[in-house]
Structures are given as C-alpha cells and as structure tokens.
Amino acid sequence: MLQLEVIREEKARIVAALRKRNWNNTQLKAIDQIIALDDRRRSGQKELDDTRAEMNRMAKSIGQLMGQGKKEEAEQQKKAVAALKDQEKGLEENMAAIKHDLDQLLYSVPNAPHKSVPKGKTPEDNKVFKAWNKTFPTLPADAAPHWELAKKYNLFDLELGVKLTGAGFPVYRGQGARLQRALIQFFLDEAVKAGYEEIMPPHLVNEDSARATGQLPDKEGQMYHCTVDDLYLIPTAEVPVTNILRDEIVAEKDLPIKMTAYTPCFRREAGSYGAHVRGLNRVHQFDKVEIVRVEHPDNSYKALMGMVSHVSKLMAKLELPYRILLLCGGDMGFASAKTFDFEVWSAAQQRWLEVSSVSNFETFQTNRMKLRFRDGNGKIELAHTLNGSALALARIVAALLENNQTPEGIQIPKALWKYTGFKMIK
C-alpha cells in the first residue's frame, strides 16, 4: 500500500498518478479521506497516550503508598483511576475504529504509476516498447494449433485433467512432460547464472503472506483457498519468495537480494471461458519460474531494465518471436508502479500470448510487509521489490509447439537439447 507520509507530502503527485489509472473525482476522494482519518488518528493517539501516562503515574504512586503502608490513601487513588480507565477504554475503541477505516481505505488504493507510464484505459493503449522486426515463422499448409498437436504427439491431455481434477488442469505426458521439465530446468539454470539464489518455497501460504504481496484483499477470488486450514494455494512464486523477507531489516550492503523459484501456479480464473482460452492459453495450474529482487530505491528502475533484458535473452535462446509492451495505467496490476509485459507470437493461432510480466512495485509491497534496510547513516528505509516471470511455461509451450511444427515433427530449440534429450518431438 502507499505510504501515509507520501500521500500527505506528495498528494498532488499521487493524485495525478492515480488519474493515469483512470481514477475519477469520486474515487480520488479516498485520498482526502485518508488524510482526514490520519489527522484524527494522530490526535486520538496523543489523547490516548496522555491518558495512559496519567494512569501509569497513579499506578506507581499507589505502589509507593502501599509500600509505605498508607492503605487509606492508596484506596482513594484507586477510585480516581477508575474514571481514567473508562476514558481509556472509550479512546481505545475510537482508535481501533479509526485505524480500521484507515486501513480499509489504504488497502483500496492501488500503487501510483511511475511518471514514465503511459495514459490509457485498455490493453490497446499499451505502448509497444520493443517490436518484433524480424519475420514470423512460416508454417506448413496443415499447421495445427497446439491443442491439436498435443493430441497428435501425446504431449498433454486436458480431458484427462477433467477426469482427475476439472477443467483447466492439463496432464502432461511423454515428451510433453519431459519438455516441461526441460524448460523449468533451463529457466532455473539461466536465473542462477544471472546471480539469483534458487529457492524451493511452500506452495501454500497463510493469510499474512498473501496480504503482504497484495493478493489479499484485492484478488481474493483469484486464489484457491483451503478453508479448513485457512491457507491459500500460491498464484505465483512471488508470494512465498518475497515474503521470505517480510518483517526484516536488512543491511544496505546486502542489497540487491536476488531470488528465483520454480513453482506451479494456481489460479481460479473465475468466469473466463471461450475460444480464446482453449488449450494452454489459460489454465488453472501452470508452471512458472519467477525472479524476485529486493533493491535499493535508487537502483530499482535500473534493476527493472536488467530483468527485462534477462527475459529477452531467454526468448532469444528459445528462438521465439516476441514483443515487449509497456503497460498503460489502465492495464497495470494493482500493486505495480511500472510493468513490462512480454508476448510471444503463437503462429498457428495467429495471436500474441502473454508469457511474462516484469514489474517494479517500489515500496507498495515493502510497506505492507515492513521489508526495510538500514542505510549508511543507520536510518531505516523501505526497500523496493520487483519480480518477473522468467518464464511462464504453459503459453511458451503453446508457442514452441505451434511455431516449430514441421511435417517431420516439432523441432526443439537448440538451447533445450541438453535438457530434453531429444531434438525433435515425433
């Protein structure tokens, strides 16, 4: 969430930034409400503290009187404290209500887009940051979409997934399963080579973790929730990995902290059905290697470009046509200050598929999770967090299968040979 002090001190900038997310005047009233509530919180805190200070003084004096055996006087003072106690209780309730309202408002405000983020309302308004200026693959006359190729070569089975679980849970098998494992290992190896520490986190997280990275309360319905144990299946490795540093104060010299993890990702994707979600285009469970960075605020935008460059290299090594979009204010995720999306060209479907999203969250997550660092002067500051998919598998697989199909079989890019153990799916 946004920092209160930033909202107070840089209100004009925040308001302008939220307009980029197409916030109207009615929505923007939340900002003034936040400031008004914070004023009430401050004065209420002072009043409560003063009352408690007085109670503490009297308690101490009662203790002394008892010690001196002055029971009468002590009893009198006890009666005087009773009135203060009622007052304290009232003030506490008042403060709890104010804090509750303030939190609700703060949780409802998305991150302020960076000044370089373009205006816009829909995905059509995203800016092409890097276009694909080479040729697209030429396919044979009988080119098939990936879900047909999957049947032909026995690579994955969605209907079998329905039997085992439900719609959107693919069962990978044979060379298809091997390709999954190869891609995961390739992505992890590349991330480790780039200096990221490999992490294997839990695939379920508690409510605190889900709130810290911004999944709760904003995307409650997106996650699978195990209600008996009150745990959430992770929608991305970002959640457990970033939370490793929750409530930590790290040394400035330890920045940046770079971590990578492979996990399956679970998303309910409620309400999305139809032709555009066929095959692996949108599924409830998919595999992804994520990269996460904790950065010094001065370096976070440089780091963002570093991550974009890392993902670009992966695309190049997989020999896939791709483009990079700079998301407009209207299309960005709730917690992000700036996001680049990677889209891969899916040749048989003749459409772009999103395969990576690389974002700088600035202090939006670290403010929620109290992830800070101590600078050279001993001052404690919020760090910046960033993350990106490097990469999400399901759609990469879709594109690989479609783009590389030949009458003889599906060609595997060279970079994967040592992981797959085969050069061609037959």
Place this chain on the structure above:
RNA sequence: GGAGGAGUGCCAGAGUGGUUUAAUGGAGCGGUCUUGAAAACCGUCGUACUGAAAGGUACCGGGAGUUCGAAUCUCUCCUCCUCCGCCA
C-alpha cells in the same frame, strides 16, 4: 492424533504481581592503546506511533481477560522440544 515441557532483544540468558527504565554475558558499532592486529579498557547498541524538541505511549510467540499496576496470574490460539501413535 495423545501426554508432558518450553517460547524474553541480533545470539545466549536472568526475571513468577510494584524503583524493571527488561539484569548480565557475547556479537556488532564508535573510541583509547598499538606500526598493524589481538587483548584490555571506555562508550554505544530494539521497533513502531506521537511530538519542533524534551518527552510520552505501545510491544517479552499471537489474541483476549483479571488487577490501581502483568514479562510474571487466567483463558485461547500458534510454534518448537521430548515421549507415544501413524506415516513417504
């Protein structure tokens, strides 16, 4: 799952109702000494809210309660340890 024990600061560890303002030791940081280092000695050493500052307030696993006053007593939840059961 059952029985018992335990959770205190960066770490170790004292404190079972009132000068506790959480002792003490270690680590860390600053300094003295030294060619440098070690040792010794001196100092410093939590976080948050509030306040211009001085200061005030809260926090001893989480939450609730008893009391004029709680790290300390009660309830509840969580975690860890020991034993038993089950188990890849």
